[in-house]
Amino acid sequence: MNKNFTKQEYSKYVKSVSPNSKLFINIIKAFVVGGIICVIGQMIFNWLKGRGLDPEMVSGLTSTIMIFLGAFFTALNIYDELGRFAGAGSIVPITGFANSVVSPAMEFKTEGYIMGTAAKMFVIAGPVIVFGICSSVLVGIIHYFIS
Amino acid sequence: MSYINAFLVGGAICAVGQVLIDKTKLTPARILVLFVVSGVFLTALGIYQKLVDFAGAGATIPLTGFGYNLAKGVFNEVDQTGLTGALTGGFKAAAAGLGAVITFGYIMSVVAKPKAKR
Numbered sequence: 001m002n003k004n005f006t007k008q009e010y011s012k013y014v015k016s017v018s019p020n021s022k023l024f025i026n027i028i029k030a031f032v033v034g035g036i037i038c039v040i041g042q043m044i045f046n047w048l049k050g051r052g053l054d055p056e057m058v059s060g061l062t063s064t065i066m067i068f069l070g071a072f073f074t075a076l077n078i079y080d081e082l083g084r085f086a087g088a089g090s091i092v093p094i095t096g097f098a099n100s101v102v103s104p105a106m107e108f109k110t111e112g113y114i115m116g117t118a119a120k121m122f123v124i125a126g127p128v129i130v131f132g133i134c135s136s137v138l139v140g141i142i143h144y145f146i147s
Numbered sequence: 148m149s150y151i152n153a154f155l156v157g158g159a160i161c162a163v164g165q166v167l168i169d170k171t172k173l174t175p176a177r178i179l180v181l182f183v184v185s186g187v188f189l190t191a192l193g194i195y196q197k198l199v200d201f202a203g204a205g206a207t208i209p210l211t212g213f214g215y216n217l218a219k220g221v222f223n224e225v226d227q228t229g230l231t232g233a234l235t236g237g238f239k240a241a242a243a244g245l246g247a248v249i250t251f252g253y254i255m256s257v258v259a260k261p262k263a264k265r
Contacts, residue, residue: 023169027162034161034209035154041204042153059207060243063216066208067244071251075259088164091175092182092209093157094244100179101248105256117256124176125248128210132183132217133237139191140221140233147226 026087033082033089041066041093063094070098075106100124153205156198160209179210186214191222216240 005013044065048058070093073079079099083090090096101121108120122129164178173181189195195215198206206212220240224232238245 023166026169027165030165031158031162034164035158035205038153038157038202038205038208039150041157041208042150045204046149059216062204063207063244064247067247068251071248071255075255077259088168088175088178089158089161091178092161092164094208094210094213097179097210097213098248098252100175101252102255102259105252106259106261109256109261113257118253121249121252121256124179127176128179128183128213129245131180132187132214132241135184135187135214136217136221136237137233139187139218140225140236141230143191143222144225144230144233
């Protein structure tokens, strides 16, 4: 690396490098936190499986427990703190889906339990369910006609 | 061993989400939508099942796993009941998750003290 930078060249160099290293740090944080959340899911899965439950039920129950944990830690204001640190690492797992339900619902509690809490639960979850179900219907129809 | 696979694959899926957030300025809501839809189509193409077999919770816990669940449920229902299965399968497969999100979500939101703004 050439060390004889002028001031302008140096600031240009810093500018070109720093956004990438910030991105890199964000990716590492997301990777580690997201990975740990998945490991917790795997621990719950293995524990339930070890108790001899039906495999189909085990995965449903694992998601249920993870959703409960996501909602619970959001209610304690811990999950949003985690989100500030981990970015996508806390958004992408299913605990983040629970967080996206509880967080706006808590915030709009002042508008009442029906049009505040209950309605705002689906600000983010609504689109996710709509697009998830619509695309599943689409692939279901395709599956019907090609199989 | 299953924990290492879960960590690596789960972490990698989240890292993809982070790249999308930082590079494309997509909002978290759009990321979640994108991940669920990708999960559905990757499952339909037979790719996601391999990832689930390899990584377990590392593939089912990220929201792409929700899409995987939807697509798998739809395929099972279509095979058993025909075309109506395309409409019922997704909700059947997602029933546990959606029931949990709505019930726990509502109870927690009502019980929780609103957070102090920062």
